[in-house]
Amino acid sequence: MMKRNEFLKKSLLLGVTAGFANSGMAAMLNNPTAEKTFNLNYAPHAGMFENHAGKDFIDQIKFMHDQGFRSIEDNGMMGRSPADQTKIGETLARLGMTMGVFVVEKGGNSANTLAAGKKEYIDIFLKGCTEAVNVAKRVNAKWVTIVPGDYERNLQIGIQTGHVIEALRRGADILAPHNITMVLEPLSDSPNLFLQNADQTHLICKAVNSPACKILYDIYHMQRNEGHLIMTMDKCWDEIAYIQIGDNPGRKEPTTGEINYKNVLKHIYNKGYKGVLGMEHGNSIKGKDGELALLKAYREVDSFI
Template sequence: MFQLAICAEMVFQDLPFVDRVRKIHDLGFQVEIWDWTRHDLNALARTGARFSSMTGYIEGDLITAAGADALLRTAEQSIEAAGRLGCPRLNLHGTGLDAAGLPVQPIAAASGPMWLAAQRTLTRIAELGQRAGLVFCLENLNTEVDHPGVPFARAADTLALVSAVDSPHLRLNLDLYHAQIGEGNLIELVRRALPYIGEIQVADVPGRCEPGTGEINYPAIARALASAGYRGTIGLEAWASGGSEQALRRFRDAFTVSTEAITNR
């Protein structure tokens, strides 16, 4: 019912990266990657894997003139890389992140002018995506645990920006792990955000491991998504609590929904 993808950065870590991608593909999943500049794109393409998403910029931000120009310039480079892998979606954040996932320029609170600047930058990004035939996805993050200081981090923020731009080439990467930490009420969140979702990412809380290891009732979320008509990509962006193959099985089980389960809701 859903298209299932696995973030190759976080599982099968005992394998070289290209072998991780091949393993995920052999197990029947699509593949997500992060910073494409760290990988051999030719080797990845030769695996035959279907790539679901990758980071869509190298540097830049949404709110400063220089940062927006850098974001657009490196987004164009990312589009070229995505074309080599046949990857349809490119991921964005509220600002550039360092290797530890922290903002290059932390912001305590975004001002009104910052919001307007972010909307203008994302409009330019959407126009770039339209010309290239790709979709950029703005990801929500949590600032309590993993990404303090990131502006426009909450799902409510990313939804406000994406809906304001209102382009099919700018959608949400709705990360439910981050949303649970920052906001909760996940089923209502996915229903509200549904018209703007380009992809959903999942991990459990606490620990950021696969579904079934924490407090989130992912089978219930899966049934709600199916009932609402979502048939898009759901990506596992999680560490394996034990063996990686077991983590992938748990993920697949959580998001396997029968027609009967939808009918009986």
């Protein structure tokens, strides 16, 4: 006859095992890295895990959470319906996840350049900022991406810079009361783009002089434009509010290019960075194998402790 103590122990074990299965913990028992949060707050984007999670973005967010991610970003959030935005916001809140950046619509990265100082371009930008406030409230976003546009080649660089600063001050006045920060992103996509370097962006943020205007430091773009990643981040650190990731060349996940991401991420961690690191890159391999390779890469570069 089974003793009472043995019966209670076996019953408890069965109950715990069933609880693991029902809560999704069974996957964690089979895979020790599943549902383990990362040391830094990486943010995948829509489509990055659709081969495992399916086409529905809500299902993808749930899958991201199961893999240990605690943030997302979505450049095209302003193009989604208010109903979808609300659903995404509710899902993130329920899972305890953070909404990273989305892009303020102003006609594209190169279009309607603020450097020109033209009223019609500035009006488009300010309209985008106003609309972004409503979107941010639905998804509880605290950061929005701004790209000022191309150079205005018929104006001196100082005049162009003054135009950009003035426009951004007006945008910051719209966003600041709602605790939303526009993060300016210097890019490497085209030599025509006005904003290309971290020190240039740092100067503009100092001139705007608002908590609603800071730097988005995209490691991929800055490696292409200027290198010296750790040194440059240190010099501009007081104005950096958001970081994005992508290896170079190729703009794929870390470990696929030349950047020593484990070392760079360790430096960011040791500086006490608590913000989001957006995974603004593609997958180097297609299909489920590529998604698994991406997860493996992030576990590798995040193992700096």
